[in-house]
Amino acid sequence: MRAAYRNHPLWLAFALHRLSGLGLALFLPAHFYVLGLALHQPQQLDGFLAFGAHPMVKLAEFGLVFLLAVHMFGGLRLLALEFLSITARQKTLIAVAISAAFALACLFLLRAFSI
Amino acid sequence: MLNLRLYLLQRITAMIMAPLVLGHLAVMVYAIQGGLSADDILSRTQGSLAWAVFYGLFVLAVSVHGAIGLRVIVHEWTGLRGAALGFLTWGSFAMLAIMGGRAVMAVTLA
Amino acid sequence: MDVAIWKGDGAGGQYEHFAVPAEDNQTILDVVSWVQQNADPTLSYRFACRVGMCGSCAMMVNGTPRWTCRTHVKKVLKDGQLKVAPLNNLPVVKDLVVDMDPFFDKWIKAGGLHAPSKTRDDDIAAIAPDTDGRQNANAGIECINCSVCYAACDTVRSNPDYLGPAALQRAWTIVNDEKHAARGAVLDLVAQSDGCFNCHSMGSCTAHCPNDLDPMQAIARLKRAAIKHQLAGGGRDA
């Protein structure tokens, strides 16, 4: 159970940002590896991309885009907080960041499924 | 464990990446429309200096940014510090930069 | 009501349960006092002012750090249950008493004290109360150093050297105090590797400060000031 003192939006935003950042950092090498295949074995890359047509994989991709979007908007939120004089609007900022991330990821998902 | 330099590097790379990520995502949204194939990707990117610069910068920024990020997380979660922490930071930077560089080369070199 | 109180010392401890009579006007401090006065005479806790001015009485109450002398039981009671433990992130002396020295050591380490630009033989400076600097300083100056924010901050928890919200907020008030003779030096201190750049703006400090102060914002502003100062060469005085 989450300790009671963490029960507020800013902490949630922090946790989300950290987990998404970590997720991205762990996923990126894999992503790079797949792309790197293009150099010598383009057919393998194709294999991967075909695999990518599978709905489950699409969902996973959606997850990754979501992570990236969440992390980016969360990060922009932080940058705004630190470098602009944003104060009372912090909570709004979090909401905006998360919904923007969500919208972007959904867009991606919709496009992916509407082949 | 963040001093001014690391902090600034992380923030600056974040600011660099923001438009790049948006661009990248836009391309992806556009690209996946017709289903992805290696050829699709490569035909668009190979031989394009602009894409090489775009993704090159992206990789560099993300390597710095991610390495610092991992450094913070590892320090806070495991208490690692000193030379070992430095090693980890540089190591993750190198891994991201090398693998990312290879990927950029793969998709942009003719 | 059923009250679980952590008992032990630096080496470890456990919760003990007490049945405490409920009253109309009853604070957490009253509950703890009742236990010591009536049920367990060896129970240790700390308080002084009993009105929220001294910051001696903070404890973890149902998982959240709070000033206990001004926390009404009704506000925090969960299903008739109360769980009281010593403050997070500070070494336990005994039972509910923690050693606050690390908190104050960092306060000083962050440059949290005045450096005079005048002496007692000089007149008191005329300082307009509505300047930006003064407003910034005022926003954080009523800190009672209760350590609630310090106990709520997970960055302190995972990086025990991190100066923490209260000390950094005090540094920010100093950076805004035109009477202070060495504000640049304070900006140098907080820019060090355990300083303000470690804050992740997770906001637990601001969420729990019993005096409604906003250390998170103070630190965000301190970061900017420290960057500016360092980019301009650091060291010398702002």
Next chain:
Amino acid sequence: MTARIQIERHDTDILILGSGGAGLFAALHAQQSAPAGTKITLAVKGLIGKCGCTRMVQGGYNVALGPGDSVERHFMDTIEGGKWLPNQDMAWRLCEQAVVRVRELENEIGCFFDREANGALHHKAFAGQTADRTVHKGDLTGIEIINRLMEQVLSRPIERLQEHRAIGLIPTRDGAALSGVLFIDMRRGVFRFVRAKTVMMGTGGGPTMYKYHTPSGDKTMDGLAMALRLGLPLRDMEMVQFHPTGLLAGDHTRMTGTVLEEGLRGAGGHLLNAAGDRFMFDYDGRGERATRDVVSRGIYAEMRKNNNPDQVGMFISMKHLGPETVRQKFKGMVKRCADSGFDLAAGLVEVVPTAHYFMGGVVVDPDTRTAIEGLYVAGEDAGGAHGSNRLGGNGVANSTVYGGVAGDTMGQDIARMGSLRDPDETVLDAEIARACTPLSRKAGHVQTLRHKLQEAMWEDVGVMRTATGMQRGLNRIADIRAELMDTGVDGSTLAFNLTWHDWLNMASLTDISEVITKAGLARENSRGAHYREDYPDAGDLAASYFTVAQAAGDAVQVARENVAFTIVKPGETILPEGEPDTLVANA
């Protein structure tokens, strides 16, 4: 039992007890004035800067820096407020040095007191003063002063003994000088004897033997009880100041007795009785705006009339001023009341007079020296500066001024004190045995006794006194003491054993309660805070006397001494001719 008792020994040069305004200033000034290499130690019952009452100062600090104000005027107000009982040299020094001390606080320590729009210091009017004289930081002046002082002290090479409770002042074998102080290191539950060339005591009095009281929980008259045992003379011990509006929230909560600020009445708050009627005009033409002592007596008298066990106190009501206005103007107070379940802005809050400040204390000279070599006393522990009544705003001035004076004096005196003095080991042993008394007895209920004492003092030696009442009080105190000596404490662990400390608190409070009562009997007139229903008149001002209490064997003897009018005589003034009586608009 005694087999477990350990005693540790420790040496220093300058030892300071307490970290209120007096203790912290003494430490800073000693550090500035003592020869290089002098070791300074600050020992305190709580944490440095966090305990004591200076931290709780709300109203502010009196200093003659306002437009048209002068040290002379501040002095005259202090003397008249004290009903001609103050030691005039001390009062003068207080007023004169307050000016320096406030400049020091602002310029060297880093306090920032509220300003006018044009940047000049803001002075507000406190009751009983003829000028706007009180500088403040909102209504949290004490926090500003103590936090800034604490930072200075923490950053300097001053040894800290925190959660060290002083339990005995130990003289040398011949009794001519002080050797050091015996402590309990509360965290570990061990005794520690600290030798020092000079000791300053600033433990801050604290009339917490009353049922309703404002001071912080760590203040229990330990200092005065130690001074009494050492045989030092204590003056003005009958003078207990009551604040008229303490919160009444029941016996089971520590909130009870805490202060509802003076400003509420000043702003036009009403005091209502059980029937919902205003009553203060029955007692004084100024109504609720009368001085503290008058309003306290008014409320007390009304409480006696009421005699309803379910509704003990009177009510303060603010809602006629507009709840929104009240919420804005008294934000802190409204929030504090709300936290404890009361609606100050729109509802009624039950109030009682509450023991606030102790004017009595150790007899000292204006340099804080006492009758025994090596001991200095400053702050609320020292008697003399306020006489029978302390003006609002003179308390923190007194502790910071005289704390600094003590630091300077010790810094100078220490140069001529060659070496540390050895203690009288029999006194040391006796003090240890005394503190261990409850550990060898069957555990009882200390809190019941505390309640008993508080009831006795409130009923018999409280806001209004009579000879019969005080006699009865003495008997009750004697019974309580006997019971206390039979009441044991669970000593299974002595580390941070609060119940043991409650017992020790009770011992100090009982001893001083007796002195207060005897001094009260010795004063057969009514001055300032001391009101005798059987002697309601002030008596001849020109023949003013103060009381001096001293231990003689096991008994306490109280004598009267004439006030020396060294600066001004009753009926005269030192204000230049033609000066207006008051500078306060519509006073």
